[in-house]
Amino acid sequence: MIGKLNHVAIAVPDLDAAVKLYRDSLGADVSSPVDQPDHGVVTVFVTLPNTKIELLYPLGDKSPIQGFLDRNQAGGIHHVCYEVDDIIAARDKLVADGLRVLGDGEPKIGAHDKPVLFLHPKDFNGTLVELEEV
Ligand code: CO
Numbered sequence: 001m002i003g004k005l006n007h008v009a010i011a012v013p014d015l016d017a018a019v020k021l022y023r024d025s026l027g028a029d030v031s032s033p034v035d036q037p038d039h040g041v042v043t044v045f046v047t048l049p050n051t052k053i054e055l056l057y058p059l060g061d062k063s064p065i066q067g068f069l070d071r072n073q074a075g076g077i078h079h080v081c082y083e084v085d086d087i088i089a090a091r092d093k094l095v096a097d098g099l100r101v102l103g104d105g106e107p108k109i110g111a112h113d114k115p116v117l118f119l120h121p122k123d124f125n126g127t128l129v130e131l132e133e134v
Contacts, residue, residue: 001090003083006132007045007052011065011078015042015057018075022046022053033057036111040064043111054081054111079118079128087115087133099123107133 012018015033023030031045040063046053056078058066068078084090087107095101100120110116110132119129 001084001093002131003085003134005051006081006083006130006134007054008080009054009056009078009130010075011056011068011072012075013069013073015044015055018055018057019044022055028053034111035059038108039111077127079130081116081130081132083134084131085133087117087131090131091117094119 010018019030019033022028029047031047033042033044035042037059040058040060042057042059044055044057046055056065058069065078069075091101091105091107095105100123102118102120105117107115107117110130112132115133117131119131121128
């Protein structure tokens, strides 16, 4: 069912420093920061030959990644994103298998303007999983 690894998201405590690290030290192709007010984050995408790294920085008072950064002050891997062809079919299969979809279970429009869902980390070996329909 799952296809490519679309991205690995890393929550960062200092976005400028993270951009410099990936752009200048690692020599990667790094996007400009984009505010995602619906998601409470600022995103920067690092494009690698085979996948992307999504740098996440809190936006606003109620950012969903603030608690994660409070627990992981150096930052850390926040989620992995797998591609699926049909997000509703994927969701229905996972729910039928007893796995938990976060929120109201309906896809939201993600950072790439495509439908996304998040799956409960306790059902996936401690890893928050994002599914994105491509
Ligand atoms: Co993501």
